[in-house]
Amino acid sequence: MNSAESLHRFYSGFAGKYDLFMPWDQRIRRERRFFKYVLDANNVSSVLDCFCGTGFHVDMLSDMGYDVEGIDISPDMVGKAKENLKTKGYDSRVQQGDVKALENKKKYDCVLSMGNSLPHEFGDDNILRALKGMYGALNEGGTCVIHMENFDRLYEDREPFIPSMHRRDGRGTDTFIFAIEYYEKKVVFNILSVIERGGLPEFAVDTVEYYPLKTGRLRELLAEAGFQDIRSYEDFKMSPQGKEGTYDIIMVAKKQ
Numbered sequence: 704m705n706s707a708e709s710l711h712r713f714y715s716g717f718a719g720k721y722d723l724f725m726p727w728d729q730r731i732r733r734e735r736r737f738f739k740y741v742l743d744a745n746n747v748s749s750v751l752d753c754f755c756g757t758g759f760h761v762d763m764l765s766d767m768g769y770d771v772e773g774i775d776i777s778p779d780m781v782g783k784a785k786e787n788l789k790t791k792g793y794d795s796r797v798q799q800g801d802v803k804a805l806e807n808k809k810k811y812d813c814v815l816s817m818g819n820s821l822p823h824e825f826g827d828d829n830i831l832r833a834l835k836g837m838y839g840a841l842n843e844g845g846t847c848v849i850h851m852e853n854f855d856r857l858y859e860d861r862e863p864f865i866p867s868m869h870r871r872d873g874r875g876t877d878t879f880i881f882a883i884e885y886y887e888k889k890v891v892f893n894i895l896s897v898i899e900r901g902g903l904p905e906f907a908v909d910t911v912e913y914y915p916l917k918t919g920r921l922r923e924l925l926a927e928a929g930f931q932d933i934r935s936y937e938d939f940k941m942s943p944q945g946k947e948g949t950y951d952i953i954m955v956a957k958k959q
């Protein structure tokens with residue numbers, strides 16, 4: 704199975720679970736203030752979320768008053784996003800699409816790759832194609848925001864487990880345990896889930912692979928795609944990268 708097929712297979716099985724395992728309340732607290740600051744400081748009014756997943760940023764940024772659209776390559780994630788966005792009437796803002804084939808379409812003031820999405824592309828060539836797609840979708844003076852895992856740090860520590868997620872509410876219980884395998888050219892996240900509804904637990908293991916794109920290489924590829932003024936942070940408070948050595952990388956770059 705090639706990496707595109709394995710990505711489709713993962714998200715077709717995981718689309719219904721994605722919102723159960725993602726700590727959305729924590730992400731809103733961390734990201735809302737960051738986006739308000741960065742988007743307003745860069746005079747952004749239109750945004751394209753290039754890996755929109757289940758529609759979180761389309762929803763949050765639309766509520767904040769920006770003109771937001773989303774694309775995602777997975778029909779199952781787009782379906783889930785449309786379902787999530789329907790009550791607010793934002794569902795027509797998301798479409799299926801490949802970030803690598805964005806050139807020459809509509810232009811935006813800001814493009815996003817949030818939640819460790821870019822490393823779904825395997826190999827520097829595909830990462831560069833994705834970055835060129837994002838660059839091509841930007842107006843002159845536009846801003847690009849990329850958020851992903853800090854693979855330098857992950858490979859330094861090689862932690863086999865990262866903190867698990869457990870939640871119990873009126874609907875039932877959701878538990879997710881992550882086990883990570885580190886290889887030279889890929890990192891494999893195995894996600895064990897136990898989802899209980901009405902006393903019946905459902906067990907599954909979903910596996911997703913990422914390209915362990917190091918920060919220095921991302922910086923070089925951003926420059927090769929045409930981006931300038933590339934800044935990197937290690938959290939959404941915009942602390943300079945390297946201060947604490949967190950597991951997050953946030954890059955903000957400009958199309959001049």
Ligand SMILES: C[S@@+](CC[C@H](N)C(=O)[O-])C[C@H]1O[C@@H](n2cnc3c(N)ncnc32)[C@H](O)[C@@H]1O
Pocket residue numbers: 710714725753754755756757759774775776777780800801802803816817818819820823824
């Ligand atoms: C980890 S999810 C992130 C979703 C969301 N951005 C977030 O912050 O939670 C990655 C998403 O990227 C999408 N994706 C992967 N490759 C893509 C591509 N070439 N073009 C568009 N979307 C892609 C996947 O289908 C998936 O929904």
